[in-house]
Amino acid sequence: MKYLIILLVACLGLQLSTAENTYTARFLTQYNKIHDPAHGYFSKEGIPYHSVETLIVEAPDHGHQTTSEAYSYWIWLEALYGRVNNDFSKFNAAWENMERWIIPSHGDQSTNNFYNPGAPATFSPELDDPSQYPSPMQFGVPVGSDPLYQELVSAYGNADMYAMNWLLDVDNVYGFGNTPGGGCELGPNTNQPSFINTYQRGPMESVWRTIPQSTCDLFKFGGMHGFLDLFVGDNSYAQQWKYSNAPDADARAVQAAYWAYMWATETQQVSSIQGTLEKAAKLGDYLRYSLFDKYFKKIGNCVGIWNCPGGQGKDSAHYLMSWYFAWGGSIYNNWAWRIGDGAAHFGYQNPLTAYALSHIDALKPKSPSAASDWAISLDRQLEFYGWLQSNQGAFGGGATNTWNGRYDTPPAELTQNTFHGMFYDWEPVYHDPPSNRWYGMQSWSTDRLAQYYYATGDEKAKSVLDKWVKWIIGEIKFENGDFTHPEWIEWSGNPPNVNAKVTKYSSDVGTGSATARTLTYYAAKSGDQNAKNVAKQLLDTIWNKYQTDKGVSAPEVMDTYSQFNNEVYVPQGWMGSYPNGDVIQHGVTFIGLRSWYKKDPEWPKVEAHLNGGPAPTFTYHRFWQQADVAIAQGTYGLLFNE
Template sequence: MNVPEGGTATYSVRLSAQPSGNVTVTSTAASGGDTNLTVSGGASLTFTSANWNTPQNVTVAAAEDADTTNGSRTINVASSGLTTVPVTATEVDNDPTTTQSLVVSATNVSVPEGGTATYTVRLNAQPTGNVTVTNTAASGGDTNITVSAGASLTFTTANWNTPQTVTLAAAQDADTTNGTRTINVASSGLTTVPVTATEFDDDPVTTQSLIVTPTSVTVPEGATAIFGVRLAVQPTANVTVTSTAATTGDTNITVTGGASLTFTSANWNTNQNVTLSAAQDADNTNGTRTINVASSGLTTVPVTATEADDEPGSGNTYITEFQAQYAKLKASASGYLSPEGIPYHSIETLMVEAPDHGHETTSEAFSFLLWLEAQYGRVTQNWAPFNAAWTLMENYIIPSAAGQPGGQTSYNPSDPADYAPEFNQPSQYPSPLSTSVVAGADPLANELASTYGNRNMYAMHWLIDVDDVYGYGTGRGSSLTECGDNTKRVTYINTYQRGPQESVWETIPHPSCETTRYGMSGQGFQPLFIQGTGSAQWRYTNAPDADARAVQAAYWALTWATEQGNQSQIASTLTKAAKLGDYLRYAMYDKYFKNPGCASPTCTAGSGKSSSAYLLNWYFAWGGAMDGAWSWRIGSSHNHGGYQNPLAAWALSPAGPTALRPQSPTAAADWNQSLTRQVQFYKWLQSAEGAIAGGATNSWDGAYAARPAGAPQFFGMTYDVDPVYHDPPSNQWFGFQGWGVQRLAELYYVTGNAMAKTVLDKWVAWAISETTLGTGSTFQIPNEMDWSGAPSASFNSTTGTPADNPGLHVSVRNRTNDVGVAAAYVRTLIYYAAKEPTSTLGISAKNTAKGLLDRMLLLKDSRGIVVPETRADYNRFDDVWSSGTQQGLYIPSGFSGVMPNGDTIVPGKTFLGIRSFYTSDPEWPKVQAYLNGGAVPTFTYHRFWAQADIAMALADYGSFFPAG
């Protein structure tokens, strides 16, 4: 474990089996080694028959010293009668480096048989002359593993701190073992760094057996957990596998799903899940029960299931509260999940915000599910739910090959899309489509097709109608394919299409797979958005912050699973996460691949990667004709500060873990550049007070219009106080502060990025100053904000630091006790405090995070942690379009269509008028009374993302600060 000089780090201890009496475990620093390293907390821990498998933390501190070495010391973890476990603590020095050494990105590398893997090398200090570094395979070990590139690297006074890549290869062989070999990274006069390379064998296993993962499962009391089962070898006939609870042990734990599974010659190597449930009881012990996984003639595999109790006194308070919150989120009775297991946007159906119905869901919700399951794996060491969540995401919100008819084989990267300008008002639509405006070249399509063997996109669409409330999944029988969807539920839909002023109240929901069956007869919905005759087509839109959050979750899953020695359990999912990051690079590009600084539709088109902003923009989209005759791809010219994810960029870059390295040749380098650019963007947008302002655009007014005179620019993009949408202004919501800066805080925690620290120091101080901790469950955090001024100067340096912005200001208009936003904010404070445990601001961040969490825990109900909220905006349900106010549902003259439920789409209709199903909602009478002149209605909403973020805030706090 690494301990920052002047700071602390923790490791956790638990027992492997339930004891009959109390067990005391001591952690004692050895007499030798770096005496600056000491045990400062948890030196003596007591485990009982109730808390034996709940991890307790030991804190190791590193005193400040004047040297520049990273000393180590052994901490002996011991208990009478048990084998002592040595923990190596290494000080990470923060003094200026004067002693030269080698910095290697990974000292344990997995190399697939017949494939390659990489690690990087750099120097830690500038040399006076050239330095040669060799990478040599040791004479012993698995000789199939060799250094295939980068055997000799040269570092100069200019490139000494730029990582250079070493490639290892593992030759194909006939055995079934995973051999290892040491690669020695060496340079004259410097300490050699050994890298352990392990071959992952791909040869077929010939002996049949049951593969069960994991074999130790924690089941939250009152909820469920799963483990996966598959066969080792393809069978010649069907194989039945049973999972049976032992007659002894905690009888509250039972098998409630997958008790009997059938494997065939087709599905033998696909995991099938067994579901365990733990009944609610009144005790506070964590009982165990063995589940025997068996099949005739095969060795039975025992699975140890442990109940995670949720009564007071059952362990680390915040970890216990995480488990209780997790159990509520996963319990079928709570209603967060659809029958398919998809997270709804909210339990409640009468819900209008970004989604226009509570039982729609978003890519955002899927990304929070992944992150939640990563945290569950962190606490329980059970990674089956994390893998299952990624499979669920692939099945339902990443369009399949069948869902992309024609496979985009007609796509021409040299002509990615026809131009259609955006307009500031919905009433200016439909937009004219132009073939005369030249789009730039798409530099990713051919590389991705070469890497993955096809032109299908691997990215989430942002919105699905889970319960098919609108009905686009019903009424099959059209002669046209419906994007491969053979169900009558869970349909791809879209809403926003008409510029920055189109609020949710002015949208017209339409199917992503447009057969022209609904909307205008024979033309569908396209004539609402684009001039001309509609045609049968499909189109998907990606929200990049969600895909980046999925990568972020995968990074933490890898980190926590590796700490447990369980990384092999999620290896295939990590490969998928790297692939998602490969395609996510479309978020870096201008909408029509125009170069930065474009101020006219006729500006120079991009070539190569010149049109990349290396930021995460608001969306990218792709689509084509149902018959595959034509297809297109676009990016977005608008970049919002709240959408950036520098932690994900780092994880996908050469500095990140090898397991998350995208396969495309230029992907890691793109993400390395994006990492720097994103952190610079935060700094360029930071107000004098500390909050992060809106963003920047490369297409003023969405039509490459002339830029405002004198407006500051960031790499050719013009500052925009509220990029993307204006109703309400996109950067008035404090939630984008919490989400965006939390990712920056994680980057700082992981890498110590100096510019990230500068931004965080100011932001954290500002946010805390705007936070009030009241009595009981009361608290107030910022809600809506107002902005004035602009960044002080344009910025265009690939390595520099943007200037401060004394003329860019924020003021808090009003405050809130929104629990979801508070959770995101708390997690920002937690990561900052974990990195700055002894600084005054770090201590204040920890105390504020704890204060908010403790107050939110007093707001529990049977399904989560919630507060009531008033919805004055629900007066817009029956708004009629007005040219004077430019509000209401605009339907252009001449358009006449129909929704699947028979509601007509004609001028004069309202939001409610094309969603008449809302009048049957149980909560509707409250809204109707309001529309009739009554009081503003109050609702208590259980949003999945918010409740998941609360759970993760509890897990983060309990893991970093187990003493409370």
């Protein structure tokens, strides 16, 4: 009888341990902070804000916008909550909210049925600087055919895209009123979220040089042709809708669904999330647009807009996760367009998602060729990590099928060692700041690689992780109850001889947590005790050092905020306005396009800096960082039960 009692207690301990150990307890503490209505992480619609604080300029230009990135982290957070608390209803609800607010409805993209997959889009070259825009459309340049469209229409019974627009003005600060599900613009007085976009003018268009615009351009705001003639030169302009997708975010949502499936399987609750798993598989089906060249041109040594032929079938697929894809169409005329992207950054790769969509039956998409496409992508991504790995262990930028975004001739040294005919680019897509300078690309992408390794034991993944883990452990320092790890990385050389040098360190709680999670997954599969110890020390240090009333966050000196007074290029003679009356004209500044910022309660701190004072310090609560902290703590708790 005594042994039966001991056995029963042991079994109960196994059932309760994930909710009782230190790290899952921390997960729940942070989870509850994020969900406390008083802390301001969510809008009245239940949408996760980019940050609690409104005055923040980085990729979004306002804290109460949201991104597909924030949504994907929220879905992941709720998946882990399902495992820790045996309740996956919140995971389902997060997906439903995402589908309602940041995936365009049929009414938001109503003319997709006029899309011609034999002529996906008209070529328009990417130019080096915003001052060179608008970019002329060049009719007649050969483009390839879209091999996905008809398959998707057959699978889902309609021509709509199922993908997130990357950016949403949750509080309608700009006033476009382009409410999801509303069909088009309602105007500045709506109190509902609004689809918007910002970047569209080449690699030097930092956030400080953008001209935000509605995704539904009725020529009601902006200038004579709305915002279109700031970006594209055409013989005539038609009122149109258009959306842009960040593939890494959609892939992260699918990745979260994979873990929800695995965790629900452990707790015999798969039936409760079946509908959401089907939606995740559908998202992965359309996510394949990220695997193709921008104009569906043939992959490999693609030089010269007239010389580089359009692809047929899948020969326009590079099978890597590219920076974006986009789609749009006329509101009143019978045409629509779609583009992929020929540039792939290592930081966007997600081998776990590729594995889930190709190997897990519950997540295989409906389209007949989707699982095989993702199987090829999985192999290609793993090969990509190896090709880009530096001598030190960190991963170089990426590769492109379209040099300079216009199929230019690359430097001769880059043609000596290509990736399936694609050219190495140490800073793919954007250059201000360089896209692979920020260490977060390392921790984000390598975390996904480590999750894939944990799930499969693939030795190809382990071999590159071994080298990366050795590098990062050597770059992490613990001192006086704090930690530092890389923030900026400088690059030199080309594959296979790339070199990485850390030039700046920080105590960023988000990338620190992602690093800890990478080491956690790696250690759990490989048995590397040193990696486990460093992960634990990172998690403990972040938790103990950086508690705030709203979450876990480190103060930041915002030395970029002098750029509020920077000029935003507008062509001479162009004149337009925003819904609030802010004038768009030559010589306008960043703050001149966003006068509403002067009413922000934190504006005096920035104004003092603009008047010659020191750079202001902010303690931000970005949704992705706060979720990353929670997920990293909870993951360690699940895997090591300490």
